[in-house]
Amino acid sequence: MQRWKAFVPLLAFVALAVLLWRGLYLDPKELPSMLIDKPMPAFALTTVEGKEVSNADLPDGMFLLNVWGSYCLPCLVEHPTFMRLAEEGEIPVVGVNYRDRKDLALRWLDDNGDPFAFSILDESGRFGIDLGVYGAPETYLVDANGVIRYRHVSVLDENVWREEFLPAIAELQAEGSE
Amino acid sequence: MTTLRLPISSVLALGLLLILLVPNGASAQVDTFAFETEEQQQRFRHLSNVLRCPMCQNTNLSGSSGGTAEDLRREIHAMIIDGWTNEEIEQFMYDRYGDFIFYQPRLRAETILLWFGPLLFLLIGGLIAFSVWRRAKSYEDKSADLDEEQQDRLRKLLDDKPL
Numbered sequence: 001m002q003r004w005k006a007f008v009p010l011l012a013f014v015a016l017a018v019l020l021w022r023g024l025y026l027d028p029k030e031l032p033s034m035l036i037d038k039p040m041p042a043f044a045l046t047t048v049e050g051k052e053v054s055n056a057d058l059p060d061g062m063f064l065l066n067v068w069g070s071y072c073l074p075c076l077v078e079h080p081t082f083m084r085l086a087e088e089g090e091i092p093v094v095g096v097n098y099r100d101r102k103d104l105a106l107r108w109l110d111d112n113g114d115p116f117a118f119s120i121l122d123e124s125g126r127f128g129i130d131l132g133v134y135g136a137p138e139t140y141l142v143d144a145n146g147v148i149r150y151r152h153v154s155v156l157d158e159n160v161w162r163e164e165f166l167p168a169i170a171e172l173q174a175e176g177s178e
Numbered sequence: 179m180t181t182l183r184l185p186i187s188s189v190l191a192l193g194l195l196l197i198l199l200v201p202n203g204a205s206a207q208v209d210t211f212a213f214e215t216e217e218q219q220q221r222f223r224h225l226s227n228v229l230r231c232p233m234c235q236n237t238n239l240s241g242s243s244g245g246t247a248e249d250l251r252r253e254i255h256a257m258i259i260d261g262w263t264n265e266e267i268e269q270f271m272y273d274r275y276g277d278f279i280f281y282q283p284r285l286r287a288e289t290i291l292l293w294f295g296p297l298l299f300l301l302i303g304g305l306i307a308f309s310v311w312r313r314a315k316s317y318e319d320k321s322a323d324l325d326e327e328q329q330d331r332l333r334k335l336l337d338d339k340p341l
Contacts, residue, residue: 028235034276099245125249132274135233135246 033140033151034132040065040146041130047118048097048105058146059092059117062172064165065140065148066093066116066156067128069100070108072136078155079112085161086115091169095119098128098136141165143172211255218258225254225267228282232275 035041044054066082068075082093095116097105102121109119122128131140134153141150150168152160213219223240229250231242239247239254250271257267268280277283285293324332 031232031278032276034272034274099249125245126253128246129249129253129274132232132276133246135244 029134029153031134031153033148035140035148036151038148040140040142040148041127043120043127043130045127046121048095048102048109048121049118051118053118053120055146057118058094058142061092061144062169063092063094063117063142065096065131065142067096067098067131067133067136067138068119069098069136070104071100074155075137076112078137078139078157079115081157081161082115083113092117096127096131096133097121097123098133099123099125141168141172211251213255213258221264222255222258225258225264226251229254229268229271229279230281232279238281 040055040058042055044052046052064082064085066078085091086093093116095118097119100121100123102123105119105121109116120127125133131138137155139152139156140148143149149172150165152164156165211222213222226240227238229239231237231239231244231247231250233244233246234242237244237247239250242248254267257270262270271279272284277286277289283289283292291298
């Protein structure tokens with residue numbers, strides 16, 4: 001028997017160990033969205049302020065769709081990033097107020113500032129089902145044709161913005177769908 | 179004066195038994211959905227058992243108190259009343275949440291390893307076991323290739339072995 005064969009079990013063990021070790025650092029919450037490259041689902045709802053909105057009211061160019069709720073603590077963590085994006089006019093942000101109460105949502109925007117072009121009121125969570133939402137916060141990148149191109153689950157802070165969204169946006173701009 | 183002294187181990191065992199015997203809370207969420215027929219109710223129960231709650235990772239819809247699970251149960255109820263078939267409802271869920279929504283994901287190119295991986299590993303293990311067994315057997319056969327005289331010598335050597 002050749003000598004190298006004696007190392008096969010060791011190599012197999014190392015390969016399996018590396019695989020499982022890597023698995024320890026995967027985020028099980030990061031699930032692929034089924035809506036990538038699909039158009040944004042149709043909706044005809046109201047904003048948290050009570051104004052009627054539908055797909056026709058969405059921004060013309062690329063925009064972010066942020067799922068938030070007044071009950072959601074991580075939403076407070078990512079809030080400054082959206083405030084900055086809105087103030088600097090970097091990209092419009094549309095909110096989806098997911099499974100919340102209107103009065104609590106309005107107070108939350110009053111207390112913390114409102115970075116959203118408007119916030120779609122989804123009290124029943126029905127629009128969230130169409131989006132395939134797991135829970136707030138989630139942020140979608142929608143291109144100029146109204147097609148969902150990227151989704152980020154959980155907090156979108158400045159790091160995530162720089163490392164995930166800026167490259168994704170640059171890619172979309174490169175393919176000319178800005 | 180006598181006090182009742184129980185060995186600590188029996189106390190522990192009794193405690194453990196009690197934990198096991200006491201029902202550990204309700205494992206299903208109690209909804210008050212009205213159905214027209216028994217069959218509809220059973221389909222609802224079936225679907226909320228085979229579909230996973232998206233936000234809580236390892237609970238089915240019937241066992242989850244999460245908001246999204248609540249919404250999905252309500253949605254399934256409405257769809258059943260509206261006359262959707264199980265396949266249509268499962269497709270609706272798949273279109274929004276993907277393979278994750280099913281405890282038994284659909285058989286597709288991406289899920290084939292998930293389905294047949296264990297069988298593959300069993301096969302590999304079986305092959306290894308078989309080759310080890312064959313080698314041991316061929317070794318046995320070879321050792322039997324001694325003639326009378328060699329056998330005698332061997333037996334003597336073994337017998338002479340000091341204990």
